[in-house]
Structure formats: structure tokens, C-alpha cells
Amino acid sequence: MTQDNDVTSRSIILPTSRKPRAINRRSLLRTASVGAAAAGAAAAFPRITFAQDSTPAAGTAAAGTPVAGPGGSQIIPSPIEGVPDVYLSAPEPFVSYDGVPGSGGTVRVFTIGYNPPPPARDQNQYWQELERRLGVTWEVDITPQPNYGEKSAAYFAGGDLPDLFYLNPEQNASQQYQAMAQGAFLDLTPYVTGDALQQFPNLATFPQYAWDNSKFQGVQYGVPNVQPNIGNLGFYRSDWAERFGLANPQGPDQVREFLLACTTGDPNGNGNPDTWGSGRFENGWRAWDNAIMSQMHRVPFNWRVNEDGSLTNQIETDEYRQMIQYQRDLFAAGAYHPDAAGMTFSDAQNTFIAGETGHHYEGFPSFFGPSSVTGRIQLNEPTASTTYFLPVGADGQPGVVYNGVGHFGYVGIPASLGGDEERVLELLRILDYLASPFGSEEDTFLESGIEGVHSARNADGNLVLNDQGRAERGDLIGMFSGLPAIFYPEDPQIGVRLQTGGIASRSLGIDDPTQGLYSAANIELGAQLTQLGTDTVTAIITGREAFESLDAAIEEWRSRGGDQVRQELQEAMQQSS
Amino acid sequence: MATLRIGGKSSSGPRGKTFSTPLRKRLWRDRWMYLFILPGLAYFLLFIYLPILGNFIAWKDYAPFVGLWESPWVGWANFELLFTDPDFQRALINTVQIEILQLVFAFPAPLALALLLHSIMSERLKRAIQSIVYLPHFLSWVIVIALWQQIFGGAGFINQLLANQDMDRINVMSNPDLFKPLVVLQSMWKDVGWGTIIFLAALTRIDTTLYEAAVIDGANGRRRLLDVTLPGIMSIIILLLILRMGSMFSTGFEQYFLQRNAVGPEAAEVIDTFVYTRAFQSGDWSFATAVGLVRGVVAAFMIIGANWLAKRFTGEGLL
Structure with missing residues (x-):
């Protein structure tokens, strides 16, 4: 089962036996077009409504207008590296490779x-x-x-x-x-x-x-x-939010209000208490994070570099503690699904698709298009809609998004x-x-x-x-592909939304300062430190252990290898600089 | 079912004669039987005995690319790690606790069910019940736990029923205090039917004339059970009990791994899940081998010990 080594890349944190959809260009992104500035897009393509049009952070998200692309296609080029161009029409096939690459063996x-x-x-x-x-x-x-x-x-x-x-x-x-x-x-x-x-x-x-x-x-x-x-964002049921009168929830207080309303507000209208704010599925110190929690609290991307060049792990920061306290309060108030602690990725996904939870997260493109998570909810509830939380801190300033690798x-x-x-x-x-x-x-x-x-x-x-x-x-050539592009043949406008979201996410993106740095201890001990993280936060958030036990767990993390990993990464940083 | 014969000692025959025949002749005479044994023998040699040689990597820091021989020797380091690690101790204690519960509750359950089934006169009804109780054995743990979750989980059938009536939910599936009885019940539900097979086979081997004689002598149902049925299958019970001792330190992996997050490691970390996180996820094959080796050696002693005890007290045994 996949572990996010909490010290290495954060973007590949994926659950068991799952390829990050966000990242499967061949099967998804390509089958998947442009965000003009979201407000503009909404005007041009009336079917698209973005809850985050008005978020302060989205102000930076401005995509261009259609231009001629290869093979007579129309594309909207991405203004940011890392967010693909959107194709509004398929190119006429053009020959791009001269000769035969192999020699017959x-x-x-x-x-x-x-x-x-x-x-x-x-x-x-x-x-x-x-x-x-x-x-x-x-x-x-x-x-x-x-x-x-x-x-x-x-x-x-x-x-x-x-x-x-x-x-x-x-x-x-x-x-x-x-x-x-x-x-x-x-x-x-x-x-x-x-x-x-x-x-x-x-x-x-x-x-x-x-x-x-x-x-x-x-x-x-x-x-x-x-x-x-593109870093992942949490997605929520925007139709539910509107029903609660909480459209476009921003910041920890509003997000909390939304998640609790999912549990108590009977969004499916059947009169039974059978809906909740959120499931969960991750491993490690952010096992209950669901993307939005750490993003709103601006928890560092694995490590923070201090002025003297030393490293502070995310779990040693005040932001992290606030996040855990926030999640613990959410759990106590009933915002999480009662079986959340034992959920696997597919459990969490299934409860969201079944309309039992109001919030879920996975690879970005998984929420766009007819075969997506959103599309599957709509099979049961045609009026359902989803959109992403753009993180905003308690102070009203933009949060952070963790860039993919x-x-x-x-x-x-x-x-x-x-x-x-x-x-x-x-x-x-x-x-x-x-x-x-x-x-x-x-x-x-x-x-x-x-x-x-x-x-x-x-x-x-x-x-x-x-x-x-x-x-x-099948997976004959699944291991490799070319430059990502976004194109949804069934409806190119889906791609426009995807690109807009990607640009918005990317504009808040931060990198892991230790990305690409080598720590032998992290490779050797990463799995057990991740497990320690899952066990610790699950016990605290579900109320099985007191909040104060976090200190002892962090101490244990240090002594069982955390400090060693820190030391090795600091040395690697000095060498590379 | 070779084990039946070993336990029942029914395969005797004219032994004196057999031994006077030269080995070559005996081999030739029973050639077809030996031929049938060959694939099984090859399997055990290739996949059970040969890999035992690989156990020496427990004393190495084995890295696959470096190779078996070139990987450095590390002495007893992997074993020391095992005995100094507080997490391992926790896993060991949980494992032994669970296995004792299994032994007390899950082991006799198939025997009881087999006796009940055996007492059903209608052959049709018996077969129907047998088929139904076998079924859960063929479900994987993933499915079994999903089913239990659907029924007993926080959002499961029972809790939903309670919640719809404005009653409090009861926490079964993510309650650390209930975890151990819960896993024993799950095991029983899954495998009790399957476990009856061997007992039922043994029961059919009891000579029915013994029952008739007992009835004529005025024995009631209880006496027939104690004096005819149980003695008739005692060798099988002892055999299975001895073999069960060999798995005292292996709970299996999936059932615990799947439920570990819900209740936490204090209740659910067992040796198999410990080895998974510690050794396999990090690619530490040497450490995994050390754990396996210790477990194997202890299991061997448990089997031999149980066998010795069984022989001493009942005269029945495996070896």
C-alpha cells in the first residue's frame, strides 16, 4: 500500500493500488480545454458556474483567449508552466516522428x-x-x-x-x-x-x-x-452548500460550518441522519487532512527552512497543531463519517459518490467530466454539482497548495x-x-x-x-507518455474548467524545500514514521487520546529517526547550495 | 487425507512381511503410488525446504541488487532489533492474546457444529446447511470486513436503524476494547463451517455398531457423545490441536491490517502487521527473515511440546 513518506514528495500520496488520476495524462487529461478569467468563462459558457469566481485568490487565475494550435486546432495556452494547454478542438493528425526508432531487436x-x-x-x-x-x-x-x-x-x-x-x-x-x-x-x-x-x-x-x-x-x-x-484541492458538494445558504465557504470557520451542516442539515432531504461532512483515507501525519485542512492552516510542505538554514518539520509547527486541534473539534462535533478512521481510499470515494459525504479529495481531474467522481454522483442525483475549496486562512488571506512533483x-x-x-x-x-x-x-x-x-x-x-x-x-505503454494536454472530446468546455482550476491551484502553490534531496534514513525509516503519524493523529482526532499526547508522539518521531532524517536533509541542502 | 491415516493409525497392514521384502522390490511394487507422491514431494522440496536455506540473510543486511553473497554480514543485529523494539513487544502481546482467544473459542466451534450437523438425520437438510456454512470461507477478508462494516459499522445497518429512531449509535467496529472479541467472532463466522469438514469425515469413520451397542446398554445421548463419539474422533482433535499450536504466533495479515486504523495499534498491531510496516514497506528483507525465523523456531518447539504433552496424557500424538 502506498505510503507517502512524509518527508518526501507529497503529491504522490496516493492510496492503495491507485494511480493518481490527476496525473494520468494518457487516459484522462487528453480525453478531457480554457479558462478565461473564470468570470469571463462563466459569461462565455453559461453552463459553467464557479463558486470560487469571487475568491480573492482566484484573482491571479487568468487564462488567455483561444489561439491556433498544432494541426489546425484551437487551443488556450496555459499562462503557467505545469498547467497544460487546453484543446478546444482536436488537431488534424500531423506527422511528428521521422523514421522508425527501433532496430528490429x-x-x-x-x-x-x-x-x-x-x-x-x-x-x-x-x-x-x-x-x-x-x-x-x-x-x-x-x-x-x-x-x-x-x-x-x-x-x-x-x-x-x-x-x-x-x-x-x-x-x-x-x-x-x-x-x-x-x-x-x-x-x-x-x-x-x-x-x-x-x-x-x-x-x-x-x-x-x-x-x-x-x-x-x-x-x-x-x-x-x-x-x-498541479497541487490537489479538496472538492465539495456545491449544491449542498447552496442549499445551506453557505455558497462558496471560505476559511476555517465557514468550512467548519459547511462540514457540520452536511451532518446536521439533512442535505439529501430524506429525514434520516445519514450524511456527514467528510471521510478520509490518507496515511501519515496528515492522515485526516483531505487537502483543505493543512492548506487553510498553511502548514509547511513537509519541511520549513529556518533563517539559519535548519529545518523544522511540519509536525513541529504551530500551524500543524492548530490543524490537528481543528480536526479534533470537527470530529467531536460529528463532521466526520463515523467509520472515517478505518476508511481506505475507495471507501472514502464511494461514500462521496453515494452522497453520504459532502467533501472529498483526490487527483484534480477526477472531478471533471462524465466519467469522473462528479459524473458518477450525477448518475444518482442529476442536480448534484461539485467544486473545489480554494484555501483561505483564518485571517482571510490566501492559504497554500502543495505542488505536485x-x-x-x-x-x-x-x-x-x-x-x-x-x-x-x-x-x-x-x-x-x-x-x-x-x-x-x-x-x-x-x-x-x-x-x-x-x-x-x-x-x-x-x-x-x-x-x-x-x-x-491496457498498460502496454502506460509507463510513459508525452507532454500533458487537456482535451475532453465529449465536451471541450470541461477542459476549460479544469485548466482554470489548475491555474488557481498553481497560483497558491508551494514546493517542498527538500524535494529531490536524499536521506538514507528517510528511505529506511519513512514507512514506520508514516505509520506512527497515522496512528498518532487518528487516536487524537477521534478522541481516543488527549490532544497533549501529540507532544510525546513528536518526541518519539524525533528519536525514532525524525532527527536523523532532518540532519541528513540539512546536510544535503548545504551540499546542493 | 493422509493426516487421517496418521492420526487414526488405520493404515497398518501386515508390517512384518513388508519389511522382509527388499526396498527395491517394494518401490517397484508401489511404483504408481510413489509416482503420485512425486509432484507433492517436488513442491515441498522446491518451495518449502529449499527456501529454508535462504534464512541466512537474517544475519545479513540484504540488498537485492548487491546480491545474496555480497550483502554484508551484520551478526545478530536483526534479532536484537526484534527484542529491543517496544512496538514488537506490543505486537507480540496482542498476537498471543488473540491466539489464545482463538484457541479457546474458535477452535472448538467447528467441533460443536460438526456434532450438531452429525446429529441431523435428514441427509438433504444436512447437505444444505453444510453448503451454507462453508460459503463464508471462500470470501476474502476484504469482503468479510466490508460486510461486517455494513452491518455493525458506525454508518452500518444497525446504527442507521438506531439513529433513525433518534437513539445513540453504538461503536462496535472502531472500539479498541471490543476489537479482540470482534476478530475472534469474525474468524468463527468465516471459518467455522469449513472447519467442520475434517471432523465430519472423522465422525463417519466411527463404527455405527458401537452406537447400537451403547443404546442397547442403555446409554443416553450424553453418554454416547462422551463414550463413543468423542473417543472416536479424539485422535483428530489432538492432531488438529497440535497443528494449531504451530500458528500461535501468526494471526494472519489482512483481517488485522484492514481494521488496524479504525481501532489503533494498541489493540490491533499484531506480528504480521508489524512485519509489514517495518520490513516489507521499507524493503528490509533481512529483518523480515529474522522475524520469520524466530517465529518458525518457536512454532516448531510449540508443536513438539504439544505433541509430547499429548502423548504423555492421552497416548495419542502426531510423531
Whole structure:
């Protein structure tokens, strides 16, 4: 089960066996268009109403007007790096890759799986076409997420590593850090920086944050699977808020009022006390956070850098204590679902979809479009609507949002291939092909397979993947994709809303000051310190332990490895500066 | 069911003769039987005995990429960690408490159910009940706990009923004080039916003429139970009890992991969940191996000890 190592990246905190939707460009973002300044958008597209139009923080969120994009498309370019452009119409496929990347041999691939395994090659037209286009035999080992870490370890123990090795240590595979540190993977820096990178025109479009945030101990061991760099926001039932007369709740007091009204105000109108403010599902010291809690209280992003260069952990700050006290009061007042303590991610999601809770959070795009969480609520309650909390502090000033790392893993090449430059170049060319830009002929295949077999055109002329397409594509190339773009073929305006939200979120974004810094103790002890966090805050918030027990727990965190992690990160910071 | 034969000592036969035949001849004579044994034997050699050799990584700081041999030796460090860690002690205490409860309540439950089933005369009704009580065994713990949550949870059926009547909710599923009895009840609900299989098989092996004779001698139901039925299956009960001793330190993982957050580690941390967080999540295979090894050795002693006791007091045993 995934742990957010509370000291490393915060954005990949995802629950069990779940890929962050926010980050799955291939399947979501692309299937998913522009936010003019939200107020403007609302005028231009009457179906869109944004509760946060009037929030002070949203003032910075201003997207542009439509311009001509590649392949005759219309796009709204994002004004901020990390938030993708929105396509208002699909491009006419254009050729973006010259030649065939592979040399006819076999490429062994190890990747993570979230979908059912694809049919065997001889019954899989997508797989056959992929191999024809790449010019290689694509020998892929797709390992389901729960076994992904163990399978990685098995490869390391065997010593014979696949040519393209998908690395994502945050997905329950911290062993990969160890293997990287021990030299299992090739340092790709000479191939993917400076002039060398220009051999791979698609990889050259990758934003700097994705390269930087995918380094380990300062070394580029893999090519990042680029994702938007948007921090998650909490989403709530805006239809309920309006019913309570609490539209657009802002700041701790109003949020509290809203969450309590969900429990006591009978928002579903059935007369029974069967609704609550919120579920929860996270692990670690922010296990009851649901994004909005720490954001409103401006809790630091894992660590705060003091003036003397020393580090203070989030849990050692006053902001953190205020947040825990706030959540404890919420629980006592009944704002949380009674079974919240034991919830898994899917429990929390299901209660929100079933209309039992008024607030939930997960990857940003999960709330946009017909197949989203919001869409699924609307299947039961057609008038339901959701929108995001833009965090505001108790003082009325904007809160903070924790930026995503901007990648979902990276693809490494084993160190044993280091002597074979031709082979390394071939493998990078293959990745370059897989990173074809949105709307290109190559990308259209990678995305939608063969038209008429794996996908069909909808009324608007956009390709929509069918069941056979989804089954045959599976996770064959799930480990890698090109620059994210937002396009919802069924309704491009959904994308506009998504981009507007992304810009608003990004404008409040802060980074983890220790992002990319290496601490051996964190890798070794992270899981148990995270567990200590979950246990501590759950006991305090549910009232099983007194609030004062927080001090003892923080002391325990320090003595069991927290101080050691701090020391190592401080040293790493000094070295890198 | 090889165990039945071991316990029941029914597989005797003309032993003296067997031993006078040369081994080669005996092998050839029973070749087909040996052939049937082979796959099972291969399984145990490959997946049970061979991996035992890997236990030496308990004395190493094993890193998969570095390799089995190149990883550094660390002496008894992994074992020391085990005995100095307060969390491990908590996990150990919880595990033993839960296992004792299981032994007292969950172990005899299938026996009682088997006796009840055995007393049903209608073969059809018996089969119908058997099928129903087997079912929960095939559900995974994820489903079982979701079902219990739906019924007993804070927003479950019972509490919703109470809340709709303006009554207070009762906290069953996230109450640390109720956790241990709760898990024992869950285990019983899930596996009591399945556990009857072996007892029912043993019950059918009791010679019915013994009952007839007992009835003729004027024995009532209670006497027949105590003097015919129980002695008839005692060897099986002892056998299962001895084997049960081997798992005194393993509660299993899923049932506890799934409910641990709801009640907290004070009540629900067991050795299996402890090893999961400490060893597997951090990729500390050596530590996991050390825990497994200690547990295996203790379990072996428990089995041997229980066997010795059983032999001493009842004359029945496993070895």
C-alpha cells in the first residue's frame, strides 16, 4: 500500500493500488480545454458556474483567449508552466516522428499495471501495430501495483534488468531507491541534457520541473513520465452548500460550518441522519487532512527552512497543531463519517459518490467530466454539482497548495547497458516516439489505437476509445507518455474548467524545500514514521487520546529517526547550495 | 487425507512381511503410488525446504541488487532489533492474546457444529446447511470486513436503524476494547463451517455398531457423545490441536491490517502487521527473515511440546 513518506514528495500520496488520476495524462487529461478569467468563462459558457469566481485568490487565475494550435486546432495556452494547454478542438493528425526508432531487436520492458492485462500479442492488434511502429519486439512485463515493489526487488536480486525499467519508488517500491543508490541504473545526464537532448525532439519539450524532480541524489536515472504540476484541492458538494445558504465557504470557520451542516442539515432531504461532512483515507501525519485542512492552516510542505538554514518539520509547527486541534473539534462535533478512521481510499470515494459525504479529495481531474467522481454522483442525483475549496486562512488571506512533483515515475535503463551507446540511443528514441505530441499521427495511434478497431468517432468527430481499445492497450505503454494536454472530446468546455482550476491551484502553490534531496534514513525509516503519524493523529482526532499526547508522539518521531532524517536533509541542502 | 491415516493409525497392514521384502522390490511394487507422491514431494522440496536455506540473510543486511553473497554480514543485529523494539513487544502481546482467544473459542466451534450437523438425520437438510456454512470461507477478508462494516459499522445497518429512531449509535467496529472479541467472532463466522469438514469425515469413520451397542446398554445421548463419539474422533482433535499450536504466533495479515486504523495499534498491531510496516514497506528483507525465523523456531518447539504433552496424557500424538 502506498505510503507517502512524509518527508518526501507529497503529491504522490496516493492510496492503495491507485494511480493518481490527476496525473494520468494518457487516459484522462487528453480525453478531457480554457479558462478565461473564470468570470469571463462563466459569461462565455453559461453552463459553467464557479463558486470560487469571487475568491480573492482566484484573482491571479487568468487564462488567455483561444489561439491556433498544432494541426489546425484551437487551443488556450496555459499562462503557467505545469498547467497544460487546453484543446478546444482536436488537431488534424500531423506527422511528428521521422523514421522508425527501433532496430528490429527485442526490447524488454518492466512496468506497473492498473488495468487488466492486455490480450496476448497474436490476439492483440494494438500490440502488433505498436511493435511495427517502434520497430522492435515489445517484450513487456506488466506487474500489478500491489506486487510492483516485490517484482522490482526480484529483478534486482536476479541481476538481469529489463532494458526499459519503469521506476516509481513512491508506488510501494522504496527498494528502487536502494538499487539506484547502489548503481543499478545508468546516469542518463549525458544523453538528456544540452545538445544531446535535441536528438529527441519530443523529450526536448519536457518542462524543466519534470527533469529536476525526477532526479535521485542529483542524478538523472530516468526519463520522467511528465505530468501537470498541479497541487490537489479538496472538492465539495456545491449544491449542498447552496442549499445551506453557505455558497462558496471560505476559511476555517465557514468550512467548519459547511462540514457540520452536511451532518446536521439533512442535505439529501430524506429525514434520516445519514450524511456527514467528510471521510478520509490518507496515511501519515496528515492522515485526516483531505487537502483543505493543512492548506487553510498553511502548514509547511513537509519541511520549513529556518533563517539559519535548519529545518523544522511540519509536525513541529504551530500551524500543524492548530490543524490537528481543528480536526479534533470537527470530529467531536460529528463532521466526520463515523467509520472515517478505518476508511481506505475507495471507501472514502464511494461514500462521496453515494452522497453520504459532502467533501472529498483526490487527483484534480477526477472531478471533471462524465466519467469522473462528479459524473458518477450525477448518475444518482442529476442536480448534484461539485467544486473545489480554494484555501483561505483564518485571517482571510490566501492559504497554500502543495505542488505536485510533476511526474509519475521515470523510465530507467540498466547500468549494464552503459557500454553500448547505440543501444541506449535506440531505447531513448523509443521513449521519444512514445512522447509524441498531442494530436500527432503517432499520438493518435498511441492514444486511440487503430480507428475503427480500437476507437470510433463521436458526433463531434473526435476519436473515443472503445472497450476493445481499452482492453488491448491496457498498460502496454502506460509507463510513459508525452507532454500533458487537456482535451475532453465529449465536451471541450470541461477542459476549460479544469485548466482554470489548475491555474488557481498553481497560483497558491508551494514546493517542498527538500524535494529531490536524499536521506538514507528517510528511505529506511519513512514507512514506520508514516505509520506512527497515522496512528498518532487518528487516536487524537477521534478522541481516543488527549490532544497533549501529540507532544510525546513528536518526541518519539524525533528519536525514532525524525532527527536523523532532518540532519541528513540539512546536510544535503548545504551540499546542493 | 493422509493426516487421517496418521492420526487414526488405520493404515497398518501386515508390517512384518513388508519389511522382509527388499526396498527395491517394494518401490517397484508401489511404483504408481510413489509416482503420485512425486509432484507433492517436488513442491515441498522446491518451495518449502529449499527456501529454508535462504534464512541466512537474517544475519545479513540484504540488498537485492548487491546480491545474496555480497550483502554484508551484520551478526545478530536483526534479532536484537526484534527484542529491543517496544512496538514488537506490543505486537507480540496482542498476537498471543488473540491466539489464545482463538484457541479457546474458535477452535472448538467447528467441533460443536460438526456434532450438531452429525446429529441431523435428514441427509438433504444436512447437505444444505453444510453448503451454507462453508460459503463464508471462500470470501476474502476484504469482503468479510466490508460486510461486517455494513452491518455493525458506525454508518452500518444497525446504527442507521438506531439513529433513525433518534437513539445513540453504538461503536462496535472502531472500539479498541471490543476489537479482540470482534476478530475472534469474525474468524468463527468465516471459518467455522469449513472447519467442520475434517471432523465430519472423522465422525463417519466411527463404527455405527458401537452406537447400537451403547443404546442397547442403555446409554443416553450424553453418554454416547462422551463414550463413543468423542473417543472416536479424539485422535483428530489432538492432531488438529497440535497443528494449531504451530500458528500461535501468526494471526494472519489482512483481517488485522484492514481494521488496524479504525481501532489503533494498541489493540490491533499484531506480528504480521508489524512485519509489514517495518520490513516489507521499507524493503528490509533481512529483518523480515529474522522475524520469520524466530517465529518458525518457536512454532516448531510449540508443536513438539504439544505433541509430547499429548502423548504423555492421552497416548495419542502426531510423531
